Amino acid sequence: MRLFLSAGILYNVHMFQKIAFIGLGLIGGSLARAAREKFPSVWISAKTASSKTLAYAYDNGIIQGTPGSLAELVGDADLIILATPIELITAYVKQIYPLTKPGAIIIDTASTKQQIVTELKKYSDKFIGCHPMFGSEKTGIANSSAALLHGTRVAFTPYKNTPRGKLLAVMQFFKRLGCRPCKLGAKEHDAAVASISHIPYFGAVALLQLADDATKAALASTGFQSCTRVAESDPLWGVEVARSNRKEVLRHLKKLQRELSWIEQLIGRGDYKGLKEYLEFSRQIRRGIYR
């Protein structure tokens, strides 16, 4: 077992005996299922916006506790996971911070980090920005699954003064859940997810607007299906992303248009040699990522 000493406390992956969730949708639900699977002795409790979700989680053995108040929920929790919509994160951290014990770790699951991390700077002894990068075009706890975590990235955006033992323990914890944790700066994170997650989504959405007629629909095949799969995501997620990562999304939307305009220019002037090089270069970028 790996132990991490921090401020006189020994942290390790088995220290998370009590885990509290606020929010149990697709992300929270999947994390809870995975934690239960890998650490059967863990006690998981939760608070959710809908009582139906909470009942489902309890009835399906995903959680054991359904405390009445926030204080009861987080008071003796070792790890608190905020898996609510993005706009609720900062308020919840501020609210629960004084209710938690000193050794507690609070993480969120929001897909953009800069705004949240900046706003929560003074809670850095307990709060660590976290973005588990899995998902599905489906939503809700009924679609959650531990299998969704398999091999996916979990990005941490710690502060300079984040207790090192806490960071290492929580990263180790996610590793045990089958994920590939990594850490990076919040600004760097937001630029990266704009280009590899948010812009591909808006690109897919834009592509679909070009397919709005019966003939096109009839001819659309598996290639188009694959290109546009992410457009099945909840539009509310798209709005959240646009709002919380506005600057990077706008910057990368412009970049994508510039690339498309470049392709248009190459074809327009019949530079098929240049086009072939460009297409080949993109293929090499992809092979660098996925092979």
Added chain:
Amino acid sequence: MRLFLSAGILYNVHMFQKIAFIGLGLIGGSLARAAREKFPSVWISAKTASSKTLAYAYDNGIIQGTPGSLAELVGDADLIILATPIELITAYVKQIYPLTKPGAIIIDTASTKQQIVTELKKYSDKFIGCHPMFGSEKTGIANSSAALLHGTRVAFTPYKNTPRGKLLAVMQFFKRLGCRPCKLGAKEHDAAVASISHIPYFGAVALLQLADDATKAALASTGFQSCTRVAESDPLWGVEVARSNRKEVLRHLKKLQRELSWIEQLIGRGDYKGLKEYLEFSRQIRRGIYR
């Protein structure tokens, strides 16, 4: 058995006893395998650019004949399938037309149709434009498979004076191979494939240019993988498509940039209600196609 009478000849799906291929890559190879599977008594012969491909096809029982000359290949063929690169199609049709019997049907497999169909108008008693809409990011006969055809569209772009019996027989033939044949105008076809196949490809290629750094590569997940899968296609295919469907590709590249610019405007002015409607509309378009 369905029979189709045309110009005094009864056509049916079993009339294709001898099938000749020119070109046996991923597309030709898959069609040959499927034909052999569904019609075990059929005699398939082929001519390919590489002798290695021909040997592979013969050794693997995909074809039975390897005639020396084009005249031998097509002389008594009932169906001739041109599965060569797009730029060779028209020259081959002109060359083999006088060598074929009156009842023969010649089809191509090119992914753009207007140019080919226009240039081959006077061969309309035998030639029918055809686009089997399956594929893979892999190429070559070694990657071909009858399974690739399953449920895929095959678009026919017949002439006004295409013998009806021939068209119906060849459509029926593809139906028996597991495809979903349909017919439409060549111009309509090219506009449709620009938006549901060619532009999604160029879009994926452009997206990859935004992911050209180590952090982005490290964070890229299954969503990005799915969005960019088609960018693994052979760059030569991309050049072919740009060249042969130039007008529609350029028109739709502009359209995609307009859609992205519209998203940029919505986010730029903070119209999140408008954005949500736009995202929801795209999702509905997709559900109309795939559900």
